Amino acid sequence: MNREDKKSSSFSWSQSSQLLLTVIIIIQFILVITGLVIRPMLGLGMLILVGLSYFIILQLKKRYLAEIEDYVQHLSVRVKKGEEESLVKMPIGIILYDEDNDNQIEWLNPYMMGQISGKNIIGRNLNKQAPVLVEKLEKNKEKNNFYIHYNDKTFQVIREKDQQILYFLDITQRYNIEQKYLNSRPVIGFLLLDNYDELTRSMDDREILKFDTLLTTYFSNWFKQRNIYYKKIDDDRYLLVTNREELADMEEEKFNIIDSIRERTSKRSAPLTISLGLSYSDDNDYHQMAESAESNVELALARGGDQAIINKVGEDPQFYGGKSDPMVKRTRVRARMVTQALESLINQSETVFVMGHKQSDLDSVGSSLGVRRIAELNDKEAFVVIDQDELNNDVRYVIDESLENDQIGPYIISPREAVKKADENSLVIMVDHHRTSMSLAAELIDISNRLVIIDHHRRGNEFPEDPTLVYIEPYASSASELVTEMFEYASNEGLPINALEATALLGGIVVDSNNFSLRTGSRTFNAASFLQSVGADNKIIRDILSEKPEVFIERSRLIEKMEEVIKGVYITCGSEEKEYNPIIAAQTADTMLTLTGVEASFVITQRPDKLIGISARSSGRINVQVIMEKMGGGGHLSNAATQLKDVSLKEAKEQLVETIHDLLGQ
Structure with missing residues (x-):
């Protein structure tokens, strides 16, 4: 018996047992002495009995310790054998590798050997034997505990960097259950027919019924195939309820229903386009999901429609689609209503500040000057915010000419001056952009409680909170085109705009439409025609845009x-x-x-x-x-x-x- 086993055996014969035995021996010894004093023969008999009992107890102790020793030795053998068996047979992969020696495999258990190649590959390079596995491990090289998918299984990998050991726990069943649960989580959405009113306006009742039947048949078949519940809640709006698995499939297909609907209705004068807004959350808050989905579909419409927007509640949305050119959605009615609303806000404000984006271009400057003129027509003081330290040559010419103009020059100020002049009753108008981070004087947005946005870019994630008026037309050629149209409905007597402002606006249209070759419709030419009629100079624009x-x-x-x-x-x-x-x-x-x-x-x-x-x-x-x-x-x-x-x-x-x-x- 080695030293450790002796310690174990000695400890097994506990101190309490030895103490009890000692007490009994002392008592017996006292009784024997008493017996010898009172009756020697009785005392002698008792002494013999005590000695015999002590001998028997020692033999029992020896036998007990021997049995304990045998048990411990047998248990040690079983434990050692179990350790060896577990390393070889347990369904957990183990790889010992040498990172300094190009990931050479020093040892791996048979389970992991079967996962990689089924052959003994000890001493070989892990990169060559299992390149896919190494690639997945590299993607998680900063983690010590992570999941990977390999050979149709899901493993939880535990990395012991100091020992250069990898443990692979097969959690495929648990992972599949988790995925099944996550895939069944609800998704709420809304589908909007972007231009339904425009398409059906010229139809009689019979044609509308036929058109609605066509849509209903297609939607019914498409949603049924994808396990989506839908309910028509208005002529042009549907409620959708589905799950995360179906949503993932639609994302994989890039929401092909959008393109399919447009193609099926393309034979009409204008194809029907649809917008989708969907949302989901981890805590299944249906109220939040519905609000987020509705916000997404409105955002899709603000971006020009013909697209799908999805998001997890509280996170940034993802965009799909947006391939069509919905010029037909723009109406002069909206231009008139926006102009009237803008003039009302101007009249309610003490001071107006118009600002474009950083690195101002001709469209930004031209539309700023145009909006300033509309404010002036309403007898309000309006300032154009310009950073003269960041002007390109084409814009520099327009600003220099404006500064020399008695009607415009005094109202061109720097961002710092604008911040000093502004207060909460000021009206701030953002033109040719809607992202606060791009504004020349973003502080103005925080100072004022009135904000107007006039832009032709599709609305993005970054957007100011609670703007008072938003006029975003993604398929207008430029912000200058939108502002030019406003002069048709603006309050004025006589000439609404001077030649310099008209030239700047026309220059903005020319630049952003790439000389009328991109995003150009009939209304673009109408705006250009109007600007030429009030004095816009093509020669100046040509000189401005000429290059060295x-x-x-x-x-x-x-x-x-x-x-x-x-x-x-x-x-x-x-x-x-x-x-x-x-x-x-x-x-x-x-x-x-x-x-x-x-x-x-x-x-x-x-x-x-x-x-x-x-x-x-x-x-x-x-x-x-x-x-x-x-x-x-x-x-x-x-x-x-x-x-x-x-x-x-x-x-x-x-x-x-x-x-x-x-x-x-x-």
Whole structure:
């Protein structure tokens, strides 16, 4: 018996037992002495009995300790054998590897051997034997406890970095139960027929009934196939109830119902487009889900319709679709109503501040000057907020001319001056943008309790809280076009606008429509015609937009490096050591789009502010706005951009290529 076993045996014969035995022996010894004193023969007999009993007790103790020793030894053998058996037979994978020796496999148990190759691969390279497994492990290299899917199973992986050991626990059954539970969680949504009223306005009752029957049949079949409950709650609105699994399937299909409805009704003068808003939550709060879904469908409509927006309650939404050009949805009735509402707000305010976005372009400046004129027609003092330290050459000319104009010059102020002048009764008007982070003087929005937004970009995630009036027309050519239309309904006597303002507005339309080649409809030409009638000078616009030879050469060098990512989609990158004006990047993207076979163009450059800028353009078939939104930017279906921080040009290009492949699926 070794030392440890002796300690165990000795401890088993407990101290309490020894104490009890000692007490009994002392008592017996006292009785024997007493017996010897009183009756020697009786005492002698008692002494013999005590000695015999003590001998028997010692023998019993020895036998007991021997049995304990045998039990412990047998148990040790069983435990050791069980450890060995468990390492070999238990359904838990174990891999010992040498990270310093190119992930060489030092040992693995038979269970893990069967998962990888079924052969003895000890001493071989894990990267070569199980590259897929290594790839999944690399994605979670910063974690010590994570899940991976491998060989149709789900494993919980526990990594012991110090010991370089990996434990693989097969939790497939538990994972499947969890997924089944999560997939059954409810989703609430709303479906809106964007232009139902416009399409049915010219129909008689019989045609409307036929059209409704067509829609009902299609919706009924489509929703039944996807296990979606739907209920018509208005002529153009449906309530939807489904689960997370069906939602995931619809996302995988990119909500093809949107394209399908448009194609099925494309034979009409204008195809029907639909918008979907869906929402879900972890705590199954139906009230919050319904509110969020309704907000999503309204956001989809504000972005131009023909798209689906989904989100988890409390998180940013995801966008799908948005491929159509709903020019027919714009009505002059809305333009008149917005103009009247704007004039009412102007009359209720003490001071008006009009501001465009940072890095102001002609559209931003032209629409700002136009709105200022509308305020002046209503006898209100209005200021245009301009940061003169961030002006490009084309905008610089307009601002310099405006500063020299006695009617306009005194009302052009810097963002700092605007903040000093503003109070809670001021009216702040954002033009050509709706993202607070892009505003020239975002502090104005916090100071004032009245905010108006006039924009032609699709509404994004970032949006001011509770604006008083919102006029967003995503498929107008420019903010300048929207402002120009307002003069038709604005209160005025005589000439509503001077030649300089008209020239700035026309310049804004020309720039944003790429010389009337993009997002141009009849109303765009009507606006341009009106501006020319009140003195807009095409020659000045041509001179403003003319470029220096070095700019043309720089653009040509960028175009020379363009490469095709997928069919019809081209990317070009500037030099790492060179900074590019954002205008050059935008013009390069526009020029690339004029080349044969180019459906979408992306220009990646380093800006003077050290950010990496991406300018995106599309002929209309590809939605570049969704791609830019995925990368934190925004814009329009055919004209969008984003800026990235703390990345190199190479990293920005890799992100863009990955996003294009994810969204376009090629």
